[in-house]
Amino acid sequence: PAGAKDGDTLTMKGQGDAGRGGAANGDLRIVLRLKEDAYLSAKGPDVVYECPLNLLEVMLGGEIEVPTPSGKVKLTLKPGLPPDSTLRVKGKGLPKGNGGRGDLLVRIKYHLPAKMGVKARRLLEELVELPGWSPKRDKSGFVKKR
Incomplete structure (x- = not known):
């Protein structure tokens, strides 16, 4: 009910x-x-979805589909979402006793591979050599402010 x-x-x-x-x-x-599962849980009338994103989705943004109690909904992600940020989708949670619905809370989780192959490692090493990909450190090892 x-x-x-x-x-x-x-x-x-x-x-x-x-x-x-x-x-x-x-x-x-x-x-x-x-019943809860690894990605969905209820918090009152709100539903929390732990949304795993790969590195490309995090960096470039784009459109994803996320589950709700009443079916899937499409979300447009902005590039560069911070880890553990939460997106709120109004009215896509569980039914409330007084009518209406709770919200869907989409928590952004970065998914990084536990193991990396030689090719992936080589590509990432090349990528961080490009301008803007690595933080600038001073002689003491601290990251410089921009």
């Missing part, structure tokens, strides 16, 4: 065990347990 939370109890009158000696049926009580 709309607005239901983990641990809420639903009571269905007369839907339980048969009464003894002609008495009315008992009530059926159902305790709700909401």
